[in-house]
Amino acid sequence: MSSQHQSSASLIVSLLNEHPLDLGTYEEVYKHIHAHPELSLHEAETASTVAKHSSLSTYTVHTSIGGHGVAGVLVNGEGPTVLLRADMDALPVEEKTGLEYASNVKTKDADDGTATAVMHACGHDMHVACLLAASEWLARKKVRETWVGTLVVLFQPDEEGGKGAMAMVDDGLYHKVPVPDVVLAQHVMPFKAGKVAVRAGTMIAAADSFKITLFGRGGHGSMPQLCIDPVLLAANVVVRLQGIVAREVDPAEAAVLTVGSSQAGHTENVIADKAVLKVDIRSQHAATRDRVLSAMRRIVEKECEASGCVKPPLFEQIRKFPMTVNDKDVTHQLSKTFSHIFGEEFDPKVVTSNASEDVSDLATSVKKPYCMWFFGGIESERWDKAERNGRIAEDIPVNHSALFAPVIQPTLKTGIMTLCAAAWTHLGRRES
Numbered sequence: 375m376s377s378q379h380q381s382s383a384s385l386i387v388s389l390l391n392e393h394p395l396d397l398g399t400y401e402e403v404y405k406h407i408h409a410h411p412e413l414s415l416h417e418a419e420t421a422s423t424v425a426k427h428s429s430l431s432t433y434t435v436h437t438s439i440g441g442h443g444v445a446g447v448l449v450n451g452e453g454p455t456v457l458l459r460a461d462m463d464a465l466p467v468e469e470k471t472g473l474e475y476a477s478n479v480k481t482k483d484a485d486d487g488t489a490t491a492v493m494h495a496c497g498h499d500m501h502v503a504c505l506l507a508a509s510e511w512l513a514r515k516k517v518r519e520t521w522v523g524t525l526v527v528l529f530q531p532d533e534e535g536g537k538g539a540m541a542m543v544d545d546g547l548y549h550k551v552p553v554p555d556v557v558l559a560q561h562v563m564p565f566k567a568g569k570v571a572v573r574a575g576t577m578i579a580a581a582d583s584f585k586i587t588l589f590g591r592g593g594h595g596s597m598p599q600l601c602i603d604p605v606l607l608a609a610n611v612v613v614r615l616q617g618i619v620a621r622e623v624d625p626a627e628a629a630v631l632t633v634g635s636s637q638a639g640h641t642e643n644v645i646a647d648k649a650v651l652k653v654d655i656r657s658q659h660a661a662t663r664d665r666v667l668s669a670m671r672r673i674v675e676k677e678c679e680a681s682g683c684v685k686p687p688l689f690e691q692i693r694k695f696p697m698t699v700n701d702k703d704v705t706h707q708l709s710k711t712f713s714h715i716f717g718e719e720f721d722p723k724v725v726t727s728n729a730s731e732d733v734s735d736l737a738t739s740v741k742k743p744y745c746m747w748f749f750g751g752i753e754s755e756r757w758d759k760a761e762r763n764g765r766i767a768e769d770i771p772v773n774h775s776a777l778f779a780p781v782i783q784p785t786l787k788t789g790i791m792t793l794c795a796a797a798w799t800h801l802g803r804r805e806s
């Protein structure tokens with residue numbers, strides 16, 4: 375560790391101590407956003423809460439970028455431009471946490487117009503509260519006097535759909551705000567609150583999902599000889615697809631293939647005319663991704679042929695998330711700062727996650743480096759107890775579960791400190 379970085383890391387620690395974070399205000403912000411979740415592409419109220427918040431009063435604020443995207447810019451002399459990003463959208467999940475600030479929201483905003491319960495089941499509410507707090511802290515006069523450069527704080531819509539970051543870029547984000555030298559972001563995850571984790575290289579897998587329609591020939595349940603049964607075909611396809619990861623992917627490589635939905639027919643005495651499968655794929659290397667995707671196509675097409683289908687299957691891509699590959703130098707710098715602040719609670723070599731993220735689009739679209747890290751949201755005692763009893767899977771709700779609710783502290787405090795420290799590390803130093 376160079377003395378320059380050592381002193382820079384110590385400096386941010388003393389700054390955080392000298393200018394304590396305002397936690398109370400942001401606990402209320404968190405609870406408010408948690409109680410008022412909005413689905414992807416419908417984040418209007420959340421965006422308005424963000425844009426009007428006093429944290430951004432010294433920023434030039436741009437709204438409605440790529441949908442409900444918001445970006446605040448704080449120019450503070452000549453120096454590097456750092457972009458901090460939080461996502462804002464919630465999920466069609468009915469909250470079952472029983473918390474006093476739990477969501478009761480039902481909306482008709484879902485694609486099919488039916489009433490849907492909505493919940494911040496992925497912690498994006500926590501990301502927003504942390505970023506508002508960090509925006510305020512970094513703009514404080516005494517703190518601002520220690521850094522130079524430009525800070526961009528970005529609140530992104532539609533992360534769950536995987537299109538929000540690109541929608542902002544396509545809508546002229548970088549004509550409204552300066553192109554950053556580095557993009558930084560974080561995600562709350564189901565591990566102990568107070569802990570922070572990152573890795574250089576592939577941090578988060580690529581994700582691809584497809585709707586696959588298999589065309590049979592429908593008819594009377596008593597006359598299978600005149601039909602092509604899509605149920606039997608779909609069953610064979612589902613089983614066969616499970617051979618891809620088991621038999622075609624290098625055992626040293628990670629990949630996941632899940633058939634999350636299988637639908638055909640309505641009643642017992644009718645052979646349906648089609649079956650629809652929904653398939654989700656995660657991969658950690660481009661070559662593995664290509665291999666899994668082409669194997670999926672091959673198997674589905676050949677099974678259809680084997681069944682004598684009159685029409686080839688139809689593949690429709692539902693979602694496509696890029697791989698999140700943390701820049702080595704940026705991650706190295708951040709790791710120095712984080713290990714100084716969090717000590718043993720910081721893990722610089724966490725295993726690659728098979729979740730998915732589109733934050734990289736904000737950086738790769740302008741060929742800039744980026745880094746995303748994780749911070750924990752599970753109450754320490756609860757985690758320890760689950761671990762002692764060998765019941766992590768049973769007792770610790772994961773992201774997207776109806777029971778997922780990060781414990782407010784120390785999660786919020788940790789998530790604010792990480793953002794403040796990460797931004798500060800990559801901004802310029804004011805000569806004193």
Ligand SMILES: [Zn+2]
Pocket residue numbers: 496534773774
């Ligand atoms: Zn999510």
Ligand SMILES: [Zn+2]
Pocket residue numbers: 496497498533561
């Ligand atoms: Zn998420």
